[in-house]
Amino acid sequence: MLSSQPHRGCSLVPSNVRVATKFTHNSKCYSHRSVIVRAVLTTKPTATTSTTNVIDHAIPTPTVYKDNWFDRLAIKHISQSIQAITGIKNDKSGYESFVEASAAVIQISKDTKMQQELVIQSLNKAFPKRILSLIKVLIPESKFKREFFATFTTLFFAWLVGPCQVKESEIEGKKEKNVVHIPKCRLLEESKCVGMCVNLCKMPSQKFIKDSFGTPIYMKPNFDDMSCEMFYGQDPPAAVDDPATKQPCYKILCIAKQKQTPVCSTS
Secondary structure, three states: OOOOOOOOOOOOOOOOOOOOOOOOOOOOOOOOOOEEEEEEEEOOOOOOOOOEEEEEEEEOOOOOOOOOHHHHHHHHHHHHHHHHHHOOOOOOOHHHHHHHHHHHHHHHOOOHHHHHHHHHHHHHHHOOHHHHHHHHHHOOOOHHHHHHHHHHHHHHOHHHHOOOEEEEEEEOOEEEEEEEEEOOOHHHHHHOOHHHHHHHHHHHHHHHHHHHHOOOEEEEEEOOOOEEEEEEOOOOOOHHHOHHHHOOOOOOOOHHHHOOOOOOOOO
16 A cells, blocks of 8 residues: 655645656755655555565755856856767757757767767867876876865866865875765756766766876765765776666656666666
8 A cells, every 4th residue: 555645845645546746857846855756566465465665766955056157168168069979959058958968978879888988079079188188197196186186176067066075085094185075966966867977977987087187086976865976096896896887767757768768877
């Protein structure tokens, strides 16, 4: 039997009524606390058995971003770089245009490997190779370099991933401020797509940063609360062993699935 729990701000549904509810990005049925989407699959109970599978996904209260001129310029630049690689233009603006362009990468790709390759091509187009090569040569792998990139990320890439902060970790028994903590990833919140997070951000970024700057990085997303941690100086696990590649997508909420995209997540 389906249980009914009252939620402030939403209409109440009697416990004896089964309701299929679809939440959209613009849903107004939010409170100051997270709304829990509960997908319940039940079998008809018998005298001896009763099976219930429950999948809970928390929808955080939507974050309102106030992008400044630099943020808007950076978002437009990366969005146009992706559109140039895919050949698919969109008429959106701001971050919505970036998410739309990213979704197009999934639409035209035959598999996740192709998705990652297209993103790396977009990044190479967006960032001057000469500057990247210069940084790689002039700043050798060191504590200074790892801490520099962590700080640089929080200052100049909050427009992409959302507000973030530097945290401390241990490398070879010594403490360094080489970790970037993102309380709620902007891309994951906007797209609600695990496939976009893993194949259009995490995997290609790890490879791009290692190849371009000579610094290994492990990006560890948390799909329960949409947070993420970036460990500069730490090699990521092999793709087959990475927990993120085994994570199922948010089947109801995912923007790519709403567009009926055949290849979304890695599972």
